[in-house]
Each structure stands twice: as structure tokens, then as C-alpha cells.
Amino acid sequence: MDYSKEEYLRIMELAAEFEQNPNQRLLEGKVVATLFFEPSTRTRLSFETAINRLGGRIIGFSDSNSSSVTKGETLHDTIRMVSNYADLIVMRHPLEGSARYAAEISSVPIINAGDGANQHPTQTLLDMYSIIKTQKTLDNLNIFMVGDLKYGRTVHSLLMAMSQFENPIFNFIAPDELQMPDEYKIHLREQGIRYFEHREFTDFISEADIVYMTRVQKERFSDPIEYEQVKNVYILRNSMLKNTKPNMRILHPLPRVNEIHPDVDKNEKAYYFEQARNGIFTREAIIAHTLNLI
């Protein structure tokens, strides 16, 4: 589930092909199981659209309340059973490491659509596809990450993936309680990658190629007063985009709360809705790559 630089580039290339021609019946006659042990409508619809565009058929469930899991069936037994029915399993599960475990016991490939706070690799790939599409490269980019950098798994995975490419620079903008964890900063230092930390979110994003926004969630704060103080500090407004680079684009994994002001939406640098659309092509690419269909 950890991709090499070459695999990233291969999947990006395939995603670009699917964007040109999204309807290819590569999954004709195949059954794909989408097992969502916790609900995530957005991710599930994206996957199911990708599967449909590839001509595959879908079985599965959209949350564990509607499945035998509520009757106490183990993940082990569910995977053993479903891997006898389907040619591919897409799964989302609240427990960390569940996808790796499932891959060990399944007779068919597993695509991880999120395992708790651990990983969400298809989100990372669609983020990277959005970056390469807008910047024409994954090298020499200045990436600003804003908001919840402590718990946000999307920023962690993106950081790890982008650190495989040439000469990135990272800028972290977060309140004290939600700073980038040490293990990631240690990783960057070991790789000789430059990063800068900021507490304030002001006009200096003029250097940015990518501004990656995340939600600052109330439940992450031990002190509610602290949340009230920061919740309106990390908001991106259209007025802040005046002196930014022409190639700069704003990404967000969605759904947003208030961290991107609606007045940004009409700015051509707002890319988050197209980013979600890129998810379909990226997931088609991941499925094709996983099953060696191309």
C-alpha cells in the first residue's frame, strides 16, 4: 500500500488517460465489493462512479449497521467470505491497520478507502493528481498546509508522498494545539527537506504553489475557549489571494466548514471542486493498476 515514486507517476499517467476517456469497460464481467464498515458517502460514491465507468458490478454495504458485522462477525470472516464472491474489495474501516490485515487474509486485492486515523491512500493519489495537473510537475513545489496538521491524515500522507519528489518546500500553518507531529518533521530533516512553521495565517502565502486547507474541528481541542480563539484565524479569504503566484491552486479534501470563505469559490485559484472530480479518474487508475488491467 506504500507506493514508490515510479508507481505514483504510473498512476498519475493512467489517471490522465481516464480523464481523456473515462468510460472504458475494463471491469466488464467483474464484481467489485465496496465494504464501508463506517459511512463515508463522498468516498463511496466516488469509488462506485469509478467502478461503473469501468463497467464493473458492485456488491457491498454502506455502513456496518446494515450488514452482518453488527451481529458480531469479525473482519476476518467478512473478508474471507466476500473475497470468495468478488474480484476486488474496496474497504473503509474505523480501525487502524484493518486494510493491511484484510490484504493478508483476502484471496483478491484490497483497496484501502481509509482505515481510521491511519491512511487514506486514494485521497493522497487524487491530491497528487490535482497537483501534477495544475503544476505540470511534482518537483520543486512550495506546499503550504493550513489548519489541523496534527490529526489530519490527508496532510501526513501527502507530505510523505511529496517528500519522494525533488526539492519540495513545506510551510505549516497551524495553531499550537494542532502543529505537525514531530515524527513528520524528523522525516523531513532526515531527507534534507526544508520546512517552516507559522502560527499566523496572513499574506505571506505569495510564495505558495499549492495551499492545502484542512478543517479545524472543535472536538480536537481539549479547551473549548482555545477553539473559539482559533476558529476564525485560519480562514482563507479572497482578499488574501491578491499577490499569490499565477500557478497557485487551493486544495481541500472536503467537506469544508468555514475555513475557506465562499468568496474564494469564484477565484480561478480555487481548485477543490475539480479536485473532487479528479478523484473519479484517480480511482479508475488505482483500480486498473491494482488489477493489472492495463
Add this chain to the structure above:
Amino acid sequence: MNDPIKKKLKLKVSAISEGTVIDHIPAENLFKVISILELDKTHNMITFGANLDSDKLGRKAIIKVSNQFFEDDDINRIALIAPHAKLNIIRDYEVVEKRIVEVPEQVVGIVKCFNPKCITNNEAITTSFTVLHKEPLALKCKYCEKITHEHQMVIK
């Protein structure tokens, strides 16, 4: 057997003619060592002593197993709970080899992942870790990828 050192060794371990003596086990971990090495399932003769005085450990334990010899991979499994353990391999009442234990690169089973949201703590799964640091111990879970540090370690 006129060599005084050999004689002393012979006396110390004379209870077995062929087998393995595992010395310098922390007394409180004696039964965990027995369980990890699956000595509770063997038919070989085993004797052990617990709460013996030791300069290094305060109170130590010792295990003597007749007619059984261990591979490095097996014996290194006890390194997490008995890092100073020493093995004497006995043939015909003589110590023919001395070995120390080493923390392995990979730890399978034995330790629980500290992360309550890890799949290994919610379903019957054998844990598996990559050893990132040996002293103090830092173990990276193969499943959830979180790091269990020595002070968080719980033996299964």
C-alpha cells in the same frame, strides 16, 4: 576436569547432562519466558529456580532444560523481557557454548500494540513489529504503523 574453572561450571549446572541453561532472567519474568519459549508444552525435563540473588538484577531466575537446544530466532524472542539472559549449551555435562540474547529486527507476537484503535487489539491477530530502536525499545506496528515505546510495552 582438572581445570578449576571448568570444574566450577560443571558444579553449577550439573543437574543436566545435555541441554540448555538460561541464566540471568529477571525473576518477575520467569513465567513469561517459559511461556514464550513454549516450555510449558515440552516433555523434556525442566527445572527452574526463582528469586536467586544476583548482583546485576537484584533477584534473578534460572531455567534448565534437558535435551533441548534453541535456534537464535527462537531464543531472541525473550530478549524483550530478559535482555541480559545468558545461555549455556551443555553436552555431556560440559558447557560447550555460551550465548547471549539479542533483540531481533522483527518482533512477532509477545508484545501488544499500544494503540487501542489498532486492529490487532480488536481481533485475534498475531502482532508484528519492526524494531526501530533497541535501547530503549521502539517497535513500529506492521498494521497501524504506530510506534510502541518501551515504557508503553505490555507483554501479551
